[in-house]
Amino acid sequence: MHVDFPVDEKALRFIESLESDPDVRALLSILLERRGKDFYNYASIICFCYREEDLMNLPDVKHLPRKVKSWIKRMSFEKDRTYLHFFKHLFSLYSSFSQTEKGWEELGKFRSVFPESYIYHRMKEKYASRKRAIVRRECFVVIDGWDSRVHRTKEEGQKIDVGTWDPDVERGECFECKVKIYIKEKEHQLEFLETIKEISKGRLSVYLASFAPKRVVLNQLRSFFPGRDLSKIAILGLEEISNL
Secondary structure (H helix, E strand, O other): OOEEEOOOOHHHHHHHHHOOOHHHHHHHHHHHHHHOHHHHHHHHHHOOOOHHHHOOOHOOOOOHHHHHHHHHHHHHHOOOHHHHHHHHHHHHHHOOOOOHHHOOOHHHHHHHHHHHHHHHHHHHHOOOOOOOOOOEEEEOOOOOOHHHHHOOOOOOOOOOEEEEEEEEOOOOEEEEOOOOOEEEEEEHHHHHHHHHHHHHHOEEEEEEEOOHHHHHHHHHHHHHOOOOOOOEEEEHHHOOOOOO
């Protein structure tokens, strides 16, 4: 089976421009250095704190897990250098945008970088020893004679956030990445993942990945799309991503 992920150069340049922001670079560096519990805490803050006022009143953030709030309190009390570095850059990023709908929309574009970049770099690590393996981001999907640029419209979805393929074993993965699940009006993204799995005959595993806990992701999907069969797409929540 021939699989390829042609890169959308314009989209890639845009993502890379967001990653070039010094605050984003610093935050990504901390996330990539962490696995397990620490990553869970740092990613939870990004996931559940959306406005500058959230960062100023962390104890009052409604959906921030209690264990994360306890961890924040301890890190602050102990003056943990990594946490203080993380918080300084996160506050700098959030406060650089006006606290208006337009400002939050702009901030949302920067926030979207974090899960995609984290998974992209983890996949680069996973496939580093496999010389012929492909790991790409912001890409279209080609499976034998099927090409998402030809067989799907933009409204139906043509790209995935991260794609991997190892031709030696003819296996790979496709990821749609979210900070939270802003997918209420984007059912086509789920359908696109299902189509990829079907055409590849399951050789491409498909994932919806989020910094929110898996149970939260599933509850939102069931609420947005009642009755929809979600078994064809694997859900990666915060716990699963932290252990990639």
